[in-house]
Amino acid sequence: MKAGSVLVLGGARSGKSAHAEALAAASGLERVYVATAEPRDAEMGERIAHHRARRGALWRTVEAPDALEQAVAAEAAPGRAVLVDCLTLWLSNLLLAGADLESRCRALSGLVGRLPGLLVLVSNEVGLGIVPENALARRFRDAQGRLNQDVAARADRVVFVAAGLPLSLKGPCE
Amino acid sequence: MKAGSVLVLGGARSGKSAHAEALAAASGLERVYVATAEPRDAEMGERIAHHRARRGALWRTVEAPDALEQAVAAEAAPGRAVLVDCLTLWLSNLLLAGADLESRCRALSGLVGRLPGLLVLVSNEVGLGIVPENALARRFRDAQGRLNQDVAARADRVVFVAAGLPLSLKGPCE
Amino acid sequence: MKAGSVLVLGGARSGKSAHAEALAAASGLERVYVATAEPRDAEMGERIAHHRARRGALWRTVEAPDALEQAVAAEAAPGRAVLVDCLTLWLSNLLLAGADLESRCRALSGLVGRLPGLLVLVSNEVGLGIVPENALARRFRDAQGRLNQDVAARADRVVFVAAGLPLSLKGPCE
Numbered sequence: 001m002k003a004g005s006v007l008v009l010g011g012a013r014s015g016k017s018a019h020a021e022a023l024a025a026a027s028g029l030e031r032v033y034v035a036t037a038e039p040r041d042a043e044m045g046e047r048i049a050h051h052r053a054r055r056g057a058l059w060r061t062v063e064a065p066d067a068l069e070q071a072v073a074a075e076a077a078p079g080r081a082v083l084v085d086c087l088t089l090w091l092s093n094l095l096l097a098g099a100d101l102e103s104r105c106r107a108l109s110g111l112v113g114r115l116p117g118l119l120v121l122v123s124n125e126v127g128l129g130i131v132p133e134n135a136l137a138r139r140f141r142d143a144q145g146r147l148n149q150d151v152a153a154r155a156d157r158v159v160f161v162a163a164g165l166p167l168s169l170k171g172p173c174e
Numbered sequence: 175m176k177a178g179s180v181l182v183l184g185g186a187r188s189g190k191s192a193h194a195e196a197l198a199a200a201s202g203l204e205r206v207y208v209a210t211a212e213p214r215d216a217e218m219g220e221r222i223a224h225h226r227a228r229r230g231a232l233w234r235t236v237e238a239p240d241a242l243e244q245a246v247a248a249e250a251a252p253g254r255a256v257l258v259d260c261l262t263l264w265l266s267n268l269l270l271a272g273a274d275l276e277s278r279c280r281a282l283s284g285l286v287g288r289l290p291g292l293l294v295l296v297s298n299e300v301g302l303g304i305v306p307e308n309a310l311a312r313r314f315r316d317a318q319g320r321l322n323q324d325v326a327a328r329a330d331r332v333v334f335v336a337a338g339l340p341l342s343l344k345g346p347c348e
Numbered sequence: 349m350k351a352g353s354v355l356v357l358g359g360a361r362s363g364k365s366a367h368a369e370a371l372a373a374a375s376g377l378e379r380v381y382v383a384t385a386e387p388r389d390a391e392m393g394e395r396i397a398h399h400r401a402r403r404g405a406l407w408r409t410v411e412a413p414d415a416l417e418q419a420v421a422a423e424a425a426p427g428r429a430v431l432v433d434c435l436t437l438w439l440s441n442l443l444l445a446g447a448d449l450e451s452r453c454r455a456l457s458g459l460v461g462r463l464p465g466l467l468v469l470v471s472n473e474v475g476l477g478i479v480p481e482n483a484l485a486r487r488f489r490d491a492q493g494r495l496n497q498d499v500a501a502r503a504d505r506v507v508f509v510a511a512g513l514p515l516s517l518k519g520p521c522e
Contacts, residue, residue: 003507007198007337009336010475011302011473011474011475011476011487012475012476012479012489012493012494013475013490013492013493013496013497014473014475014493014497015497016259043483043486049413052296112283114363124349125185125336125337125476126185126478126479127184127185127186127188127476127477128185128186128300128301128302128359128476128477129300129301129302129303129306129476129477129478130300130306130311130314130315130477131186131300131301132477132478133308134481135217137478138217140478141186141187141478142186143185144187145185145186145187146187147189147337149188149189149337149338151337152337152339153339158337160336160341162357162473162496162508162517163355163357163473163493163496163497163500163506163515163517164496164497165506165510165518166502167341167515169336169337169339169341178400183510183511185476188381190478198425206457238453248373261482284352299362299510299511300359301358301361301362302359302360302473302474302476302477303474303475303476303478303480304474304477304480304485305360307482309391312391315360315361316360316361317362318361319359319360319363319511320361322361322510323361323363323511323512324514326511326512326513327512332513334510334515341515343475343510343511343513343515344513
């Protein structure tokens with residue numbers, strides 16, 4: 001796939017990032033990695049380093065923990081694969097910053113299907129456990145579910161990843 | 175599909191209710207919405223209002239937060255689509271009321287496959303997160319998993335919904 | 349299937365154990381059940397008893413709450429089906445005992461695809477809920493996700509079970 005948009009959905013440690021990177025690599029296009037993680041603590045810092053090491057030198061990295069809509073719109077270009085990893089950390093950053101989740105998510109999902117080149121978006125499915133006791137966690141879970149639905153509705157392909165294995169939910173298989 | 179039973183399974187904010195409503199609408203049958211939610215707080219009240227607004231005037235709504243078995247049996251009729259939204263809130267009501275979960279779930283799942291018309295049941299998958307620390311939550315999770323298995327075994331079709339997209343687990347695809 | 353390896357993945361109370369047992373039974377081979385559960389409390393004791401009763405007398409049971417790698421290697425034989433139920437409890441035992449998770453998981457997953465007979469491994473998907481607040485739970489979730497990926501990469505078949513229904517993620521369907 002050399003143009004269009006793909007949503008890669010999965011759980012924590014499901015292999016979704018590696019799968020998304022493989023999709024971008026398989027395109028043969030120039031690769032841009034849009035990182036939404038903020039290394040707030042040692043645990044997160046380690047995870048970021050682990051991901052960077054796996055990607056290697058073939059990627060240009062852009063940091064966009066907040067202004068993701070602008071970064072994606074600016075980087076998208078014909079002949080280029082832009083990978084966003086991930087919508088879940090971005091949403092979490094927005095929530096902690098007290099941003100207007102609804103309008104921001106609308107702006108982001110509105111870009112899907114309208115940009116040149118290949119766009120690969122990684123996101124977590126977080127709604128398959130018990131209802132969280134924490135009200136903020138419930139709000140996050142709701143916003144994440146709605147964002148995933150909106151992006152999925154506009155994406156050309158949606159893939160669910162479990163134990164490193166992809167399952168096609170929408171669009172042509174690889 | 176104009177007769178038979180469908181279980182629509184999914185996570186929180188997965189689009190499972192909208193999918194279930196679309197299935198009932200596609201049947202072309204007279205539609206009855208059996209609501210199990212009790213507006214215990216503002217958060218729940220908002221969610222109920224949101225769901226009602228989406229359905230519009232084409233549905234007759236029956237409230238059955240407790241006596242769901244009776245409501246389903248009474249409403250089922252040839253040429254009619256009965257949608258139950260959802261088994262998870264019903265189970266949660268039963269648990270809080272100290273009801274006999276096992277016999278109530280057996281009564282409910284025993285109806286599946288034996289009623290006239292189309293029956294669409296919405297339920298949450300809640301067992302794909304970390305084991306809850308709360309014993310009541312673990313009991314709920316177990317009861318929900320067993321109920322889902324029992325209903326799925328008797329249903330003609332089972333659909334898993336993620337990010338608004340259906341994945342067939344059993345029976346013919348749409 | 350009379351030889352090779354199958355990973356059966358699913359949530360709590362998803363019917364994954366029953367599905368794994370059915371796979372082993374369908375092989376027609378001599379059956380060994382490798383149990384990793386430790387009856388630490390009444391809740392767990394009950395669950396173990398429930399599983400034993402379902403299996404009946406056709407199984408030989410081996411307890412391996414810790415030294416699972418050795419038990420699997422020792423029991424595997426041509427013409428025999430070895431079922432491990434489950435990797436999640438084993439990992440939890442290791443974590444509580446302060447074991448070196450990485451090397452132990454590598455040893456276990458390294459066996460998959462290299463043993464005679466049929467090997468069926470049951471494991472939980474635990475990463476599809478909200479991020480746990482508890483650091484130990486996050487560590488467990490990460491280790492479980494990595495172990496599932498490593499085992500899935502080496503297994504001949506991977507099946508995801510929801511509401512008692514299998515969905516093939518890898519390999520030939522039944």
